[in-house]
Amino acid sequence: MKVALHAVSGRHPAAAASAAPALDGVDLEIGSGEQLAVIGPSGAGKTTLLHLVACALRPSSGTVLLEDRDPWTLGGGALRRVRGSLFLAPQVPPLPPRQRVVTAVLAGRLPQVSLWHSLRSLVYPTGIAQADAALSRFDLSDKLFARVDRLSGGERQRVGLARALLSQARLLLVDEPLSALDPARGAQAVATLTQAARESGATLVATLHDVPMALQSFPRIVGMRAGRVVFDLPAADVTAQLLQDLYAQEAQSEPVLPVDALDAARLPVAMTCR
Structure with a gap:
């Protein structure tokens, strides 16, 4: 799916009208x-960017286009179909x-199945093999019938x-x-996501605090700070x-970006943003 943002500004619905846009x-x-x-850095507007592209948040100004269409000009049914494609x-x-984990994973298919199919799946999941295959790519097939509240944070x-992976989304x-x-x-999770996106031809946009992982795994990097690219x-x-320069404020409080280390072989050391 093709995406274009033109002079887009946006803020969280709970933010004060006087607050700077995210x-x-x-x-x-x-x-x-x-x-x-x-x-x-934290607060750069990365999550807001995703929410605007996902049609979960309406821009306060500017235009978000998905496949050259502004989804906010569509009717309710057409807007739901656009949201179902991402x-x-x-x-x-x-x-x-x-x-159960199997039900949680199969929920990724909900935009593509009928209401009857989704209700029936709550009683007896259909597509267990597909859920198991998706979980196995993250080494979680042994959790197929576990309850979500029995999982660790990383497993969730x-x-x-x-x-x-089961969503069949184009974005x-x-x-x-x-x-x-x-x-x-x-590293396993990012490799699985990028490979799955290539296999399906889907567009993939990920926000990451792990800069070395971003540089090693993605061909294109967008750096954001204070709501701007x-x-x-x-x-x-x-x-x-x-x-x-991007993380200058964080570097003032803690030297998380030693220049010599960053110049060496696409950042072999781990870096996190506080």
Whole structure:
């Protein structure tokens, strides 16, 4: 799915009218099937960007286009169909605690199935093999019939990502998929997401605090700060100085961006934003 943002600004619905917008005049174009990571310090507007693209938040100004159409000009039914063609994976997946993992994963197919099919699946899940296959890509097939409230935080996060694989979405919007994962599981999760997107031809946009992982796994990097796009470059062109400037405020309180280390082989050391 092709995405274009033209001078887009937006703020959280609960924010005061006098508050600065979380996103401020952003221009961004994403080609169909492209994969990119959005990085930047906390409060940069990364999550707001995903919500605006997902039609979960209406822009206060500017235009968001999906396949050259402004979804907010469509009728209710057409807007629901557009939303059904994309998948937004929040940092904390909304998984009912007493639900079985198989049901939680199969919920990713809800926009593509009938009401009767979805109700029937609550009683006896249909598509168990597909759910198991998605979970196995995250080493979670042994949790297929476990209850969600028996999972660790990292396991819940991976269940949310497995649900994305079953969504058949043309646009995958993934918000901080590594926040509860150790480095090995994080690398596995990102590799699985990028491979699955390539296999299906879906566009993939992920926000990441793990800058080394972003540079190693995504061909295009968008750096955001204070609601604006600071740079939009191929990963190979993102320099240590660009990152130092992007995270300058964090670096003042703690030296998380040593320039020599960042220049070495696409950031081999872990870096997190406080």
